[in-house]
Amino acid sequence: MNERSRHRRWQALALLWLLAVLALGWQQLNFWRSPALDSDVLALLPGEGSDPLLAAATERIGASATRQVVVLIGAADWPTASRAALRHQQAVKTSGDDLQLQGFEAQALNQAVEYYRAQRGALLTAQQRQSLAEADPERLLQQALARLYAPGPSSGLLSWREDPLDLWSSWWQQRSGALGSRDGLVALTVDGRHWAVLRYEYQQSAFRFDGSRHLQQQLESAAAAAREAAGAPITLLQGGVPLHAEAAAARASWEVNTIGLGSLAAVVLLVWLAFGRLRPLLLVALSLGIGVAAGAAVTALVFGQVHLLTLVFGASLVGVAEDYGIHYYASRQQSPQTAPPAMMRRLIPALALALITSALAYLALGLAPFPGLRQMAVFSAAGLSAAFITVVLWFPWLDRSPPRERRLAKLIAASLQHWPRITGRRGALLLGSLLIISVGGLLQLRVDDSLRSLRSSPAELLASEAAIAKVLGLPSPAQFFLVQADDPQELLQREEALAEALQPLIAGGELSGYRAVSQWLPSIARQQADGALTAPLEAQLRERAGALLGEDLTLPGAEATALLPADWQMLDIAAPMRPLWLGEVAGVNGSVVMLEGIDSQSDLAALAAVAEAVPGARWVDRSAQISSLLGHYRQMMGALLLLGYVAVAVALQLRFGRSAWRALLPTALAGVLSLALLGWLGEPLQLFSVLAQLLLLGIGVDYGIFLFEHRQDPASWLAINVGAASTLLAFGLLSLSATPALHSFGLSLLFGIALVWLLSPCFRPRPEPLEET
Amino acid sequence: MSRMARWLMLSALLLCWPVVQAQQPPELAQISAQLKAPAVLRGEFTQSKLISGFTNPLRSSGRFLLARERGVLWETVQPFPSTIVLSQQQLLSRSDDGHTQVLISAADSSATGAIHALLMALIIADFDQLGAQFQIQPIAAERGWALQLTPTDALLQQVFSAVQLAGADYVERVQLAEPNGDQTDIAFAQLSGEPAQLSAEEVALFE
Numbered sequence: 012m013n014e015r016s017r018h019r020r021w022q023a024l025a026l027l028w029l030l031a032v033l034a035l036g037w038q039q040l041n042f043w044r045s046p047a048l049d050s051d052v053l054a055l056l057p058g059e060g061s062d063p064l065l066a067a068a069t070e071r072i073g074a075s076a077t078r079q080v081v082v083l084i085g086a087a088d089w090p091t092a093s094r095a096a097l098r099h100q101q102a103v104k105t106s107g108d109d110l111q112l113q114g115f116e117a118q119a120l121n122q123a124v125e126y127y128r129a130q131r132g133a134l135l136t137a138q139q140r141q142s143l144a145e146a147d148p149e150r151l152l153q154q155a156l157a158r159l160y161a162p163g164p165s166s167g168l169l170s171w172r173e174d175p176l177d178l179w180s181s182w183w184q185q186r187s188g189a190l191g192s193r194d195g196l197v198a199l200t201v202d203g204r205h206w207a208v209l210r211y212e213y214q215q216s217a218f219r220f221d222g223s224r225h226l227q228q229q230l231e232s233a234a235a236a237a238r239e240a241a242g243a244p245i246t247l248l249q250g251g252v253p254l255h256a257e258a259a260a261a262r263a264s265w266e267v268n269t270i271g272l273g274s275l276a277a278v279v280l281l282v283w284l285a286f287g288r289l290r291p292l293l294l295v296a297l298s299l300g301i302g303v304a305a306g307a308a309v310t311a312l313v314f315g316q317v318h319l320l321t322l323v324f325g326a327s328l329v330g331v332a333e334d335y336g337i338h339y340y341a342s343r344q345q346s347p348q349t350a351p352p353a354m355m356r357r358l359i360p361a362l363a364l365a366l367i368t369s370a371l372a373y374l375a376l377g378l379a380p381f382p383g384l385r386q387m388a389v390f391s392a393a394g395l396s397a398a399f400i401t402v403v404l405w406f407p408w409l410d411r412s413p414p415r416e417r418r419l420a421k422l423i424a425a426s427l428q429h430w431p432r433i434t435g436r437r438g439a440l441l442l443g444s445l446l447i448i449s450v451g452g453l454l455q456l457r458v459d460d461s462l463r464s465l466r467s468s469p470a471e472l473l474a475s476e477a478a479i480a481k482v483l484g485l486p487s488p489a490q491f492f493l494v495q496a497d498d499p500q501e502l503l504q505r506e507e508a509l510a511e512a513l514q515p516l517i518a519g520g521e522l523s524g525y526r527a528v529s530q531w532l533p534s535i536a537r538q539q540a541d542g543a544l545t546a547p548l549e550a551q552l553r554e555r556a557g558a559l560l561g562e563d564l565t566l567p568g569a570e571a572t573a574l575l576p577a578d579w580q581m582l583d584i585a586a587p588m589r590p591l592w593l594g595e596v597a598g599v600n601g602s603v604v605m606l607e608g609i610d611s612q613s614d615l616a617a618l619a620a621v622a623e624a625v626p627g628a629r630w631v632d633r634s635a636q637i638s639s640l641l642g643h644y645r646q647m648m649g650a651l652l653l654l655g656y657v658a659v660a661v662a663l664q665l666r667f668g669r670s671a672w673r674a675l676l677p678t679a680l681a682g683v684l685s686l687a688l689l690g691w692l693g694e695p696l697q698l699f700s701v702l703a704q705l706l707l708l709g710i711g712v713d714y715g716i717f718l719f720e721h722r723q724d725p726a727s728w729l730a731i732n733v734g735a736a737s738t739l740l741a742f743g744l745l746s747l748s749a750t751p752a753l754h755s756f757g758l759s760l761l762f763g764i765a766l767v768w769l770l771s772p773c774f775r776p777r778p779e780p781l782e783e784t
Numbered sequence: 785m786s787r788m789a790r791w792l793m794l795s796a797l798l799l800c801w802p803v804v805q806a807q808q809p810p811e812l813a814q815i816s817a818q819l820k821a822p823a824v825l826r827g828e829f830t831q832s833k834l835i836s837g838f839t840n841p842l843r844s845s846g847r848f849l850l851a852r853e854r855g856v857l858w859e860t861v862q863p864f865p866s867t868i869v870l871s872q873q874q875l876l877s878r879s880d881d882g883h884t885q886v887l888i889s890a891a892d893s894s895a896t897g898a899i900h901a902l903l904m905a906l907i908i909a910d911f912d913q914l915g916a917q918f919q920i921q922p923i924a925a926e927r928g929w930a931l932q933l934t935p936t937d938a939l940l941q942q943v944f945s946a947v948q949l950a951g952a953d954y955v956e957r958v959q960l961a962e963p964n965g966d967q968t969d970i971a972f973a974q975l976s977g978e979p980a981q982l983s984a985e986e987v988a989l990f991e
Contacts, residue, residue, distance in 0.1 A: 147884055150883065152883050156866070157866050157868060162858055162903055163960065163968065164943065164962055165833065165966065166836075166962075170835075171837065332876075560838070561840070743813075
């Protein structure tokens with residue numbers, strides 16, 4: 012009676028779970044139709060929560076480039092580059108609407124010229140400011156007259172009368188840099204090579220997660236057309252965030268399939284070999300499918316979107332979540348007479364404990380405030396729980412017949428009693444040599460906390476982008492100055508002070524230049540000072556030249572109105588600079604000054620020192636910040652790992668008494684040895700290898716516990732073997748990932764799990780029952 | 785398009801000057817054959833400029849020296865003595881006391897600098913260079929030859945509306961018309977390839 016009502020409740024829960032699974036299936040169908048996937052590496056890292064200004068700067072800089080695709084076509088002569096570039100444009104245009112060409116807008120320039128013209132005299136280059144301040148009026152007159160009488164045109168950008176010293180051309184020239192326009196293309200010449208610059212905007216917001224690279228293919232066929240049209244060798248460089256995102260999506264799709272399907276195939280094979288029936292195989296696969304789907308669904312619900320690396324990581328769950336099903340069938344095989352519900356009831360405490368320890372180990376990953384790690388933690392914990400629930404609620408009712416007796420299963424199960432024990436001299440010898448291997452490896456272990464560990468961009472794309480940055484003189488997005496002030500004018504003045512402080516570094520070749528709003532929009536103070544410098548000099552020039560030439564060259568004085576940030580921001584040509592102007596954030600006005608021509612050899616300390624000398628300026632080195640953050644959490648997680656060992660040791664001590672070390676030592680040894688192997692292989696130690704150690708503790712101790720709890724139980728040993736083999740394969744496949752962090756995680760666990768698997772039975776207790784404590 | 789836009793574009797245009805060995809039409813080949821091409825060309829000039837904002841034409845005269853490898857020395861004697869040194873790299877003025885002032889440097893890829901470099905090609909009628917940017921048409925000439933050069937490139941058209949060259953053994957007259965109405969008319973005289981070597985003093989002026 013009691014039994015029956017319990018069964019009824021159990022079945023009701025199973026039906027309820029069926030509803031949940033159906034809802035899950037529907038959610039997953041919808042999700043994968045247009046998956047909200049995130050491929051931005053920085054999304055894995057904590058934001059600048061405590062620093063709103065820095066957060067705004069990082070966000071603006073990131074957002075300004077998310078859709079840009081830049082293609083550079085270089086040739087020994089301009090007509091070749093031009094032919095190729097025009098053909099490229101045409102090929103891209105005819106291949107679809109995904110890429111929109113961003114043209115050269117003469118309209119925007121006209122608008123800007125009109126805007127600046129009224130204040131022309133107040134716009135000087137640094138060099139002009141200096142030479143005018145020191146100039147002898149007599150020389151200026153000679154210079155202006157020489158221009159007037161020089162062969163060829165006498166007018167620059169403005170007529171001679173308006174701008175007798177032709178100051179304005181240089182001002183514009185300095186701002187437009189080497190870029191010009193030809194044949195309707197943006198053109199520049201660098202070291203004698205002629206380049207056409209094509210800017211496209213990617214119109215799609217998401218990528219298909221089917222491994223295809225449409226954008227890459229589109230650009231490749233356009234490149235092929237361009238090469239054909241060129242008729243001569245050309246250099247073609249391309250770069251942009253969408254290319255990285257697509258490559259990451261394609262790569263992740265491949266990895267998810269390899270890891271997920273590879274592990275699934277292994278689990279299926281192992282289950283078939285061990286249990287020899289179709290039903291166990293299908294049921295275990297079902298629990299895994301539900302587990303992974305639940306992981307993806309819960310992550311999407313909690314975080315809004317799922318990061319690609321989470322999916323890759325999550326795929327390895329297939330090799331971990333199969334444990335529950337396998338344990339159930341191993342026990343069924345061992346005692347086929349026991350009814351499924353009874354068998355399950357007996358197993359539930361051990362399975363639940365295994366779930367809790369594994370889930371806790373995964374959730375520990377989420378202790379660091381890294382959104383990426385939290386996603387992985389949630390994905391894994393949810394996935395494991397769903398697989399567990401599926402096994403517990405469904406298996407007893409769906410399992411119709413016990414698994415077959417298999418010779419292989421018997422052989423494996425029987426192998427335990429022949430497994431060597433570590434005792435006496437032989438044991439000491441083995442432990443000694445392991446110690447030597449460990450120390451040797453650990454001494455070679457080096458630490459790498461750089462952001463590189465999270466990136467998997469193709470090397471050729473990175474090389475191409477580096478070349479583009481060099482040709483175009485693009486500023487670094489990761490290292491910049493952040494300037495703040497109480498009001499916009501003070502901000503511009505501080506930028507100007509910073510620019511002045513940077514001059515020695517530019518002259519010394521540390522930097523090639525900088526980009527700041529104040530280059531396009533001087534502070535009112537500077538506008539007034541420059542205007543006060545040029546106006547009297549020019550008036551005097553016109554007057555004296557007029558007297559010499561017998562002409563009236565004076566100009567009617569125009570009312571000068573200052574150029575202000577609010578108007579300037581409305582200009583079309585301000586678009587590329589707008590992200591630098593942060594406006595008012597949390598009560599202060601902020602802006603970014605970006606630097607051109609910094610590389611790994613640059614003296615970053617000198618730049619940091621510049622910021623200290625300028626009020627309101629701050630040196631920001633995102634790469635260094637991220638590295639120190641990753642380093643900090645590597646150390647924190649390392650401490651947590653030690654704490655975890657202590658906690659597990661205490662728990663084991665309570666349960667097993669003096670022999671507790673037998674359950675823990677194999678895992679500890681495996682952990683140290685796997686770290687040493689990383690050292691021998693030259694693999695760096697990083698946050699993710701420490702996280703792998705945490706998970707190893709969670710999984711590895713289970714083997715020891717099982718061997719302890721079910722002493723000499725062949726079913727338990729079989730389950731451990733099947734489970735370890737599939738876990739091993741899943742992490743082995745994860746170590747194939749192109750993302751160094753996941754590679755390191757997979758590799759650490761591959762070594763770790765293999766070692767625990769081999770070592771645990773060596774430390775198993777003697778067959779005779781130990782006294783309970 | 786604004787003057788600004790064309791200026792910026794032109795700088796790129798002229799600095800990217802292609803070296804194209806264009807097939808010369810027979811008339812040009814004939815003129816090329818007739819033209820003397822000394823390594824160093826010397827002569828006198830008279831120049832008249834019409835500039836917007838000025839009521840009277842600006843007349844000047846003086847001597848010039850063109851060294852193919854180095855550039856042009858433009859030595860104005862009347863009305864104000866001054867020397868302009870024009871090379872691919874820069875345009876600088878040199879006053880009597882030896883003080884120099886760089887008016888335009890190609891280093892900052894100034895359009896004006898490039899336009900003055902083009903001037904050298906006009907003075908020696910370098911059809912290989914000119915043919916790449918101008919459509920060259922023979923026109924009626926009282927003696928020798930005369931050519932009408934029409935910019936083919938839309939951007940160059942914004943700076944020169946028309947150019948005329950006339951001469952016999954040498955280019956004797958260059959007329960530039962700009963779309964803004966400014967005009968330059970330069971006549972050369974006493975042209976000679978001798979002495980064929982630059983004096984040390986002249987070399988110093990180019991330095």
